[in-house]
Amino acid sequence: MGLYRRNGGKVWLFSIMHNGRRVQHSTKTENKKLAERLYAEALLKVQDGTWFEVKDELIQAVPDHTFEELVDRYITDHAIPTKMASSVSRDRYSFKQMKRVFGGLNLKQITPSRIADYKSLRRREDAKPATLAKELQVLRNSLNIAMREWEWLETTPFTKVRIEIPKNQKERWLTLDEEALLLGECPDWLREIVTFAIYTGMRRNEILSLRWPQVDMDREMVTLLVTKNKEKRGIPLSEKIVALLKAKMETRKNSGYVFPSETGTMIEGHNVGRSFRKAREKAGLPDVRFHDLRHTAGSRMVQAGVDIYTVSLILGHKTLAMTKRYAHHNVESLRHGVNALVSGHV
Secondary structure (H helix, E strand, O other), X not given: OEEEOOOOOOOOEEEEEEOOEEEEEEOOOOOXXXXXXXXXXXXXXXXXXXXXXXXXXXXXXXXXXXXXXXXXXXXXXXXXXXXXXXXXXHHHHHHHXXXXXXXXXXXXXXXXXXXXHHHHHHHHOOOOHHHHXXXXXXXXXXXXXXXXXXXXXXXXXXXXXXXXXXXXXXXXXXXXXXXXXXXXXOOHHHHHHHHHHHHHOOOHXXXXXXXXXXXXXXXXXXXXXXXXXXXXXXXXXXXXXXXXXXXXXXXXXXXXXXXXXXXXXXXXXXXXXXXXXXXXXXXXXXXXXXXXXXXXXXXXXXXOOOOHHHHHHHHOOOOHHHHHHHOOOOOHHHHXXXXXXXXXXX
């Protein structure tokens, strides 16, 4: 086979057949000229019978790649092509935090003890457990790709490092009374967005990036072309949301966005977050997050008797297991189940 690269890979490998034996090895380099030289040297060693004694000395050691190289390539080759813009921004933020400890180091110097130091630093800074977990997950993911696909490493420190995933995930949804309190404290522009979130189950970024061509008023639905799961999704609209959109169409600004800023651009997520926090404090609901509006949509549908598969399709979940997090029944929503036991014996 000679010199070759695996599907999508950039590192050169070689394969040599000699006396019925096959030698396959990585050159551990993306430089073709260097790979050709290493292949030629290996071919000579195989032919004179010394390859199997000195093969480990023949191939040069893996070059020392730095933390900064890891970040640049991970963002460029992995994050941007596969993730939503909001997720890419979160990854950049995570790497920015980690650079304070790992900046300037080569990847072999990112050891379990240094990761432990980073954990201690973030905990002293009162970083939330979920935030720290996400930061470590992006580091683990990037190092795994560097090992498996780029062949920059033989192993990663995460074979010895445990990421503590917080188990205290909130199970919070709004009652109708809480919804009224929250909406009453929202400025007009935010009230529309909050209402849209509760009655569609859409994510914040999906709402803020929504454009009028995605809205089909005749069929009463919106189509999401780019979602968190990179899949197209159609969402039917309730009468409440249809009425909201019709009112917005009458006062529509010269902007393609359904919920534009005053200048017609896309509203920044952090601006929504800041205003939402103010509204929830005034409403006396300090524990409610914007994502809980989506949780509210899912929980209300399940409590109303909508089957879990339908809820999953509306929310755009990949698995039913994800949807079950939203299926928090109250006692009355389960009553039809025991009533069925009685009617079944009639």
